[in-house]
Amino acid sequence: MSDKPMAPAIDGWHTMEVKPHLIGTRCKACGSYFFPKNNDYCRNPVCDSTDFDEVELSRTGNIWSYTNASYKPPAPFVAAEPFEPYTIAAVQLEKEQMVILGQAIQGIGCEDLKVGMPVELVLEPLHETDDDIKMTWKWKPAAQ
Amino acid sequence: MSNEIAILGAGMHPWGKWGHNFVQYGVAAAREALADAGVPWQDVKFVSGGATVRCGYPGYVAGATFAQALGWQGAEVNTSYAACASGSQALAAARNKILAGECDVALVVGADTTPKGFLAPAGGYRPEDPDWVRFYLGVTNPTYFGLYARRRMDVYGDTLEDFAAVKVKNSAIGSKNPRARYRKSFTAEEVAASAMVADPLRLMDICATSDGGAALIVSSLEYAEKIGKGDAPRVAAISTTTPTFASSVVEMPDMATDSAAAAGVEAHAFRSTLPLKAYEEAGIGPEDVDLAEVYDLSTALELDWIEDLRLAPRGEAAALLRAGDTAIGGKIPVNVSGGLACFGEAVPAQALAQVCELTWQLRGEAGDRQVKDAKVGITANQGLFGHGSSVIIKR
Numbered sequence A: 001m002s003d004k005p006m007a008p009a010i011d012g013w014h015t016m017e018v019k020p021h022l023i024g025t026r027c028k029a030c031g032s033y034f035f036p037k038n039n040d041y042c043r044n045p046v047c048d049s050t051d052f053d054e055v056e057l058s059r060t061g062n063i064w065s066y067t068n069a070s071y072k073p074p075a076p077f078v079a080a081e082p083f084e085p086y087t088i089a090a091v092q093l094e095k096e097q098m099v100i101l102g103q104a105i106q107g108i109g110c111e112d113l114k115v116g117m118p119v120e121l122v123l124e125p126l127h128e129t130d131d132d133i134k135m136t137w138k139w140k141p142a143a144q
Numbered sequence B: 001m002s003n004e005i006a007i008l009g010a011g012m013h014p015w016g017k018w019g020h021n022f023v024q025y026g027v028a029a030a031r032e033a034l035a036d037a038g039v040p041w042q043d044v045k046f047v048s049g050g051a052t053v054r055c056g057y058p059g060y061v062a063g064a065t066f067a068q069a070l071g072w073q074g075a076e077v078n079t080s081y082a083a084c085a086s087g088s089q090a091l092a093a094a095r096n097k098i099l100a101g102e103c104d105v106a107l108v109v110g111a112d113t114t115p116k117g118f119l120a121p122a123g124g125y126r127p128e129d130p131d132w133v134r135f136y137l138g139v140t141n142p143t144y145f146g147l148y149a150r151r152r153m154d155v156y157g158d159t160l161e162d163f164a165a166v167k168v169k170n171s172a173i174g175s176k177n178p179r180a181r182y183r184k185s186f187t188a189e190e191v192a193a194s195a196m197v198a199d200p201l202r203l204m205d206i207c208a209t210s211d212g213g214a215a216l217i218v219s220s221l222e223y224a225e226k227i228g229k230g231d232a233p234r235v236a237a238i239s240t241t242t243p244t245f246a247s248s249v250v251e252m253p254d255m256a257t258d259s260a261a262a263a264g265v266e267a268h269a270f271r272s273t274l275p276l277k278a279y280e281e282a283g284i285g286p287e288d289v290d291l292a293e294v295y296d297l298s299t300a301l302e303l304d305w306i307e308d309l310r311l312a313p314r315g316e317a318a319a320l321l322r323a324g325d326t327a328i329g330g331k332i333p334v335n336v337s338g339g340l341a342c343f344g345e346a347v348p349a350q351a352l353a354q355v356c357e358l359t360w361q362l363r364g365e366a367g368d369r370q371v372k373d374a375k376v377g378i379t380a381n382q383g384l385f386g387h388g389s390s391v392i393i394k395r
């Protein structure tokens, strides 16, 4: 990678710190979390709230399941040349009681993962443009 | 009052990669179903089309498209779009029309021509579109199937050999289905030698997309009686229920599930709640089912569906498979049509194709694929955003 500035691949979905958080919303009335952010109407059928707090979601969780991408996805995915397969994890967040998908960090394969394994959120490059390096959230096995 | 309707006729255009206009497949399927039913086209008073969504494609208005192609004769029309569950919703619309007494006979039809290459979202920067987001972040359709499959392995102890055995089973029986696209038996070694797509799933674990068309002629029980088909198979239940918040399984095209953090909210999986309404409506239980047609988008997903339909306890579908009980001649044959493994998915036609297979099975006309004494069959499929359909046919 070059010395271009870093920018989020999708604006406002996560913080840009070294120990980043995904940014969601939480219903002020019933406490349901939403990711990506939902500021319009609560989707809990017994709640008709339209008021939400923006919240940073837990940056650690446990693997619900995992897989990989052996083939290059179509656009808008921007693939490196040559294409490098990558791993994907679905992670259960305890406090939020929800599962969130994301790539696993580079260098981690399915053989390194197991259902229930603790992981933490980090940022890694997704792809590079003429102006900047687009960063996204990825799951990394937690340090023992 | 009975809420059953009769299936007078079934028809399909063979699945393949023919490259013709989808209307051609739908017309061929409709004409076969009409001939099978012995009902003149002019007697059909409602045309219910399963639609496909393509930019600028007339599949948007499937009901009128097929009514025009078969020759305008004044029938009312309906178009249903629910991704892979489109056919079941079109069938439900026809059932409602018949049970409301507004028509005696209806045609339900779905057909698709699959575009070449990947089904990719429109370009630009569109983070409000979940389909755009997931492709941008590298999450494709097989990603979801891979996640479900890998979870089965870690949680229930399923193996790669189990998944391959589903393909071997479905290809063996599907090779005898003249309407299937892939009519070749595969061995476990061939599955294992195919390219990895989404670990643990290989190319031969995942279904393709196909061209095809399927149609049903359905009627009131009185009409069936009147034309001497009082013993025709009946639609006993159609469930198109949505999940109950909080949906606990991450579903295409989303990047996250609902949150079950609020008080009084439990996490549910839609696939396991979908058949409950079907069983309740039909007044039967899983023990009454003789065969099932389930949506094997991947080999491992067939095992999930078997448990979701309660044909095996949670985590035990692979044991049923290993014992040969989901093959023809077993306790509960699954996908004796060959399933998506042999057909490939023709989205708006697929849910109807499942009902066509059950219709022929219950009439004892399935030839080499016949399940002995089949009286009750159930289907299951899924659309997008975690909804789907389940239909029960009985005779």
Ligand SMILES: [Zn+2]
Residues within 6 Å of the ligand: A027, A028, A029, A030, A031, A032, A042, A043, A044, A047, A048, A049
């Ligand atoms: Zn709420």
